[in-house]
Amino acid sequence: MAEGYGRYTYADTGNFSVMSGGSVTETMEDLATAFDESFITMDELNEGEQKCELVFKLTNGYISYLDRTHSSKDNSIRTPNSGSGSYRIQTPKS
DSSP states (O other), rough: OOTTTOOOOOHHHHHHHHHHHHHHHHHHHHHHHHHHTTTHHHHHHHHHHHHHHHHHHHHHHHHHHHHHSSSTTTTBOOOOOOOOOBOOOOOOOO
């Protein structure tokens, strides 16, 4: 998300926010692997997953804010093929 800050358009900023969801998903996968390999405890895994879920919620709220406050034909944060659907990061299923 930091890479998207200060971009020329709100859509650009939003796109970087959406991409950050991939990083959070990757972190959750890394946590699961760390647990499977006995590098972390179940408590640490649960804590990490809770923090990742919070990041998803906060990021989606930020994307919603960008959509609400800067929506226009050229500036809204929209998926290319969805018409009116906004980008949303999907929380991975456990």
